[in-house]
Amino acid sequence: MSPRARRIATTLGALLAACVTATSAFAGGAAGAATVPYELTPSGVTSIKLTKSGADMKRIAEYWSPARLKEAQDNTPATPEVKPTGGATAAPASPTPGGTGTASPASSGAEGTAATGASKTSAAKNDTLQPVKPAPPVKKAGASGGNPITVGKVFFRHGDKDYWCSATSVASANRNLVATAAHCAYDAKQGKQAEYWIFIPGYDKGATPYGIYVGHSINLHDRFPGWGDYDYDYAFVAVHDGFRWAPGKTAGSYTMENVGSLEDNVGGQGLTVKRGIGLLTFTFGYPAAPHNDGSRPYDGRVMKRCDGRTGKRTAPARLVEYGIALTCTFTAGASGGPWLVDYDPQRALGYLNGVNSFAWDTDVNGRYDLISSPYFTASTHVVYRWAENQRAPKP
Template sequence: MARQLALLLGGVAAVVSAAAMLWTQGASLPASAAAPRTAPASAVYEAASTAMPAAGPSKNGVSTFPLAPTDADMQRVAAYWSPERLKQASSYEPSTKPSPPGKSASKSPAKAEVKGPARGSATTSAFEVPKGTATPSGRAPLSAPAPTAPPMVGKVFFKVGEKEYWCSASAVHSRYHNLVATAGHCAYALGQDKPVENWIFIPSYHDGVTNAGIFVGNTLYMQEDFAGQGDFDRDYAFVTVHRGFTWQAYKDGAQVKYRAVSAGRLEDKVGAFQFSSNKPIGRPVDAFGYPAGANPDGSRPYDGQTVKSCTGTTEKKFVSAPTWQLEHGVRLPGCTFTSGASGGPWVVGYNAAKRTGYLIGVTSLTWNLNGGGKLDAISAPYFNTLTQRVYLQAARQSTS
């Protein structure tokens, strides 16, 4: 039976709990001002970027795109995400990047061009895996609820066109405690050839609860070949975020209103994984995410409401998928994640008690190796020196 490959998409609609309902059409964010470095629980959320890179030609192979760089932008995006919109968000179906006219589908290690768009749901439109691709071997990883869910893992929500979507993501350490790692296709819409809109990160998300805060994306950093060429060897993104906020109820006379209350800096609130690159493959990893989509046979083993984990050993060889311009992917066989886990972290040395570990990848693709009705592997782009260059540039940006 032919082996198959499917692309991880966003996920199914989230269910918003009563705890997340602190929002009304009359709710407003306070006027801009400099926020204290450590805000008390009652402090009103305020933020302003102290370093705002402009979009332009790539520098040192890193493409930079403003998402919501100003205080006014941040307030607009924050006000957009009502509980109803969070609930309505659904799986994202990215396409490959169409080639310019007259271009071929040739690829070198540093450049990639995709011949024609590939659209459709990953679990219903499969793609053939090239001959010689390894099948799962050894003990299959455990795919189960994360017993001690890392608080720095969460969901990103964003808008493409007129619809809202979501993916998985995690906080990664930076000097300014304000950095998120996710998949490139969860921040840049290849089909529209531009960044997504209204991008936010909600760490520790579960069953609609957003108590750990909502963090609005400030600036997107990517390796130039993802946005420029649609190269899934570079399907990763690092996003700096403003200080987070939660909604707090208060009375204005007899009327109950809601205001944004500071949740502080991301890493101060939930911690962060350490970034790591150029690690050998064929080693144990823990993958986390919010799978939710259907298997090829239509079954849905996950609902996307809580963090799930896969623990296993990556294959001792790089894998490829020409449709997605993938040549140096790292695959974790035996993991049954479905759509929704895209962008979730791959961690080595994870310590559940201390909630620490090293980020070495983000989920990009999901695989159907045996051609049956269930997905049975996931893959991530290999974090190498090019990835480190993107990370280091993103980690230098201060937001407040």
């Protein structure tokens, strides 16, 4: 069900003024909802709670049993193609169906806010936002096979199907924050949040070496759930402390073992906004779907990387108006993976400056050759600041 609209427009400290807005022809108009006062979320932020208690967290954890996770990984991903006018073909880089999922789980009891809107103009007054510094892990090394262990997969459910995307841990006050694409947490076209949302950092061929983290709250810019605006296709998801499945006392049984906070285990990437283009950027993710010509260079089981300098990416029909782009052959499954600038390969840490959003076939030869990200602005910083202070209840 669509979350009830619960929102009061206010400020986040005195940090920034109201954020930006607009419509997108891609979404076809998201389902709206009446605005009802609920919580003091800053203007421009939609915050949707996925769990209300430790019992909710356990219920979601139990849904993602080892057997179901294996099923979700083994299914072939697929992505509906989007063909804006003007030649180039684009497709959301994810989510991808991850399982047949015939079960009908109980509702996760999500609560949240809904958006209002005006025009796509920046209303931020603070042009000197300080970057958030990356945080190294407390318990583990920061890189595995040259890749950052902050990056992993998210699994979630829409309706009767399981899906997955890519994501990364971000340094935060709550030490339990994940950044991904908004469409990996919320279906703007249907006006529905994802359910049974989990994050697995350092995912590799089905392994969960640093634990599994259940989503507590999805935090978005209002323009995505309100208008399906892909210029705001980013989300910050606060998560519970992690757990791992340990063998139980009887054959085939499992028990949950607490592994502590996400940031303690894998660290967190920093965050920077309003950096322009032309920056050397590293992006990571788990591409899986075939290209339009049917070729399949990826299988989604291991993390992949692209790097290069960013440029502009716009699209006809207002699909993406202020995007940034990177030459890359990623396909569906990579969505939500981080764009990192000032990246240190030795520490596997840098500054989040975007997320994989769309894959593009710019020369229309049947293969994707470009990926795009929303441009991070002061509005992104507002959503992040709200999200980093969301704290999940203990089991």
